[in-house]
Amino acid sequence: MTMSKRDTYTPETLLAVAVEVFNERGYDGTSMEHLSRAAGISKSSIYHHVRGKEELLHRxxxxxxxxxxxxxxxxxxxxxxxxxxxxxxxxxxxxxxxxxxxxxxxxxxxxxxxxxxxxxxxxxxxxxxxxxxxxxxxxxxxxxxxxxxxxxxxxxxxxxxxxxxxxxxxxxxxxxxxxxxxxxxxxxxxxxxxx
Amino acid sequence: MTMSKRDTYTPETLLAVAVEVFNERGYDGTSMEHLSRAAGISKSSIYHHVRGKEELLHRxxxxxxxxxxxxxxxxxxxxxxxxxxxxxxxxxxxxxxxxxxxxxxxxxxxxxxxxxxxxxxxxxxxxxxxxxxxxxxxxxxxxxxxxxxxxxxxxxxxxxxxxxxxxxxxxxxxxxxxxxxxxxxxxxxxxxxxx
DNA sequence: TTGTCCCGACCGAACATTCGGTTAATCTAT
DNA sequence: ATAGATTAACCGAATGTTCGGTCGGGACAA
Missing domain, CATH: 1.10.357.10 (Tetracycline Repressor, domain 2)
Structure with a gap:
């Protein structure tokens, strides 16, 4: 439950964004580029929070x-x-x-x-x-x-x-x-x- | 209604194969490689019959x-x-x-x-x-x-x-x-x- | 100054599609 | 009947693009 001052993503908050995009475009139709744009962070930053696309699906x-x-x-x-x-x-x-x-x-x-x-x-x-x-x-x-x-x-x-x-x-x-x-x-x- | 002797694909017969694969893997999850393997012809041959992947979906x-x-x-x-x-x-x-x-x-x-x-x-x-x-x-x-x-x-x-x-x-x-x-x-x- | 969070640049693989050319069935003219 | 022309069907190799994912480093809070 530690909260940083910095307004930043956690795997959970990132998940909420990802799921929206997955539902709109379909899982296969969603690229990491799409996710990064929707989340407002760079593609590579996503990999700081989750192992990859499939982990988001799994969660x-x-x-x-x-x-x-x-x-x-x-x-x-x-x-x-x-x-x-x-x-x-x-x-x-x-x-x-x-x-x-x-x-x-x-x-x-x-x-x-x-x-x-x-x-x-x-x-x-x-x-x-x-x-x-x-x-x-x-x-x-x-x-x-x-x-x-x-x-x-x-x-x-x-x-x-x-x-x-x-x-x-x-x-x-x-x-x-x-x-x-x-x-x-x-x-x-x-x-x-x-x- | 002309039928050739040669056992070959038409846009319609190719469609039947493609739709099966689309349903199994999802449209976005299906590559032309997948289609070509399922149809038993080469990837490029598919383009002889249809304009592309999207035409198959449209049909x-x-x-x-x-x-x-x-x-x-x-x-x-x-x-x-x-x-x-x-x-x-x-x-x-x-x-x-x-x-x-x-x-x-x-x-x-x-x-x-x-x-x-x-x-x-x-x-x-x-x-x-x-x-x-x-x-x-x-x-x-x-x-x-x-x-x-x-x-x-x-x-x-x-x-x-x-x-x-x-x-x-x-x-x-x-x-x-x-x-x-x-x-x-x-x-x-x-x-x-x-x- | 350390660890968290993030970025741009980059990578090999897979993608849809194109291209030049081969094969084999059918049609045409003799 | 058959040599030659035509065409549909097909292929392997290559095109440029997009994919998921990596990497080294910078900014910032503690």
Missing amino acids: AVGRALEGLFGILDEQGARDGRAVERLEYVTRRTAEVLMDELPYVTLLLRVRGNTATERWAMERRREFDQRVAALLKDAVAEGDLRADVDVRLATRLLFGMINSLVEWYRPEGRGSTEAEQVVDAVARLAFDGLRT | AVGRALEGLFGILDEQGARDGRAVERLEYVTRRTAEVLMDELPYVTLLLRVRGNTATERWAMERRREFDQRVAALLKDAVAEGDLRADVDVRLATRLLFGMINSLVEWYRPEGRGSTEAEQVVDAVARLAFDGLRT
Whole structure:
């Protein structure tokens, strides 16, 4: 927690800038030159703070995965009927997505070209499987429709939630927008569009 | 329709190969070297068939957009109550997504780095707005719930459908898998997960 | 004066694209 | 039927550019 007088970058503050650029141009479409311009420091200075481009990616997706897996440890995801736990995880996932928007966005877009990307994809699959198990239990307890394959339903549910990163942009301070989005997600997911 | 005896590439057959690689590595992550290896011809030979890398992208997303906009001209998207037209478009969009999987996948992933990508994004927005209008009409006709914002609902609906490209892989010939996916999409979208 | 932070200059590798030229199938005129 | 002309398809080598990353040194706070 030592803070210098000099207004300077840390790996964390640099990360925030980098993630923005990664999301705008794509990871592969972003050069260190782009990053240096966005950060306002020279290309070589970036290497003072991080080992390289891939470390920035690793830190970013790591933070996103931390947020997602954290949900599963919360009480709401552990107690109660499966369908209630599923709704809790659904809502919280949407919340975390919006809270950590740029980091999760990046996570959801990795393609598997580097070791870091493959690691991220694997951990993400892990998370998906945990939720799929929840959905399966809810079906077994009779609270969810059994006429749709569990695996398929999980994927579509996540497809809907994850699509938030494609368009959600936080509004000015104190907005209730995020709540409305979470409600809409839960309503559509569990009760559908129909009247 | 002239066909040469010689087993050789045309811009179209080359496109099929290129789109596969683009989807696997990402457009920016794909070099002409990668393409040439996948196609089994030399890097320079590719330039005999197409102007360059970006033309391949343009042809690919163009084909995807053609398929999507084609839906809106079909009878099912023009006649009947708005909610029925919406369900028709929903189902057909899922079908086109699976039929033209690699092309639509590429379309849904463009980031806007080149002129071609920006053109694709704009046309895609156009399509989304056409469907949003449909959803709005269905709400006005009283067939869809009015307690969720139209714009938001459209985005979530598309989020669910479009997520198909993240995991759907066609099975062997004569499979009924695609139908099942379409049914699941329609059921979840309109009636939700709940029993 | 020491260590942190930063810079411009630079590097080898990889990039998209171009070029000069070869091969082989098809067309033309006899 | 076939020699010669034409052309589509292809290639290896080279173009200039951009890439991620390195290096030696300067500025500044402690």
